Amino acid sequence: MDALGPRIKQLRQQANLNKAALARRVGVSDVTISYWESGAIKQIGHERLVALADALGCPLSELLDDRPPPSPKVLQLADTPPVPWHEAAKHSIALPLELLFSATELQRDCYLVTPGPDQDFDFLHHGDLAAVSPTTTFQHIGLYVIEHRDKIQVRHLQQDPTGELRMRGESKTDSDTIVVDASLRVHGKVEARWRLQ
Known part of the structure; x- marks a missing residue:
């Protein structure tokens, strides 16, 4: 699940959210969002993952997908x-x-x-x-x-x-x-x- 941090950042940017806005939607601090995106915190509880997917407007499966995002052509x-x-x-x-x-x-x-x-x-x-x-x-x-x-x-x-x-x-x-x-x-x-x- 090493790709989770970069995927959170990518989905946050696609949703046009800054870290503080995403943190408010999920109910955590923006520092926590930074830790998730950098990979400093690797374990995220199921309840937080569901809230994160909801805040990012994506299905949970997209958030947890370990495949790297396709390279732009x-x-x-x-x-x-x-x-x-x-x-x-x-x-x-x-x-x-x-x-x-x-x-x-x-x-x-x-x-x-x-x-x-x-x-x-x-x-x-x-x-x-x-x-x-x-x-x-x-x-x-x-x-x-x-x-x-x-x-x-x-x-x-x-x-x-x-x-x-x-x-x-x-x-x-x-x-x-x-x-x-x-x-x-x-x-x-x-x-x-x-x-x-």
Whole structure:
């Protein structure tokens, strides 16, 4: 049952709970939650396990499952549709809240994406990694994976004062900023990005 501590932490993060909130729901201290997650306390009574599963919103069997959680698969992005997360059997990951810039508006369920072989995008170059949450709508200013004129692209989207949606590439010049037309389809919002150094 060595996997119980990391599983508690993973399920707590997926439930969008901090240690104090989980502790209140279970009826223990947040220090106890820390001890459970670190493995310092390995034996948890049945009554507490049931309360923990209930607080985490999962069945007891999921909490006690000794199999390690599946490793997230990195999907390869190509400039030809469809985007890789539209295919069946692709598993999303849950980003830790500390990686999200504004937890009230951003999504935690994401796909890890990197450019495929011989692919390069504005804002996402060979070897870079991005966490992309699927969406079909513009949510707020930021980077999006879009389909425009039958090509998958990564573009910065924002609304101008008149309410028109504008997109630009990485060059940041005014001539690179264009008003979005009806051919644009939003496929995902870039929630976090890691550059190859």
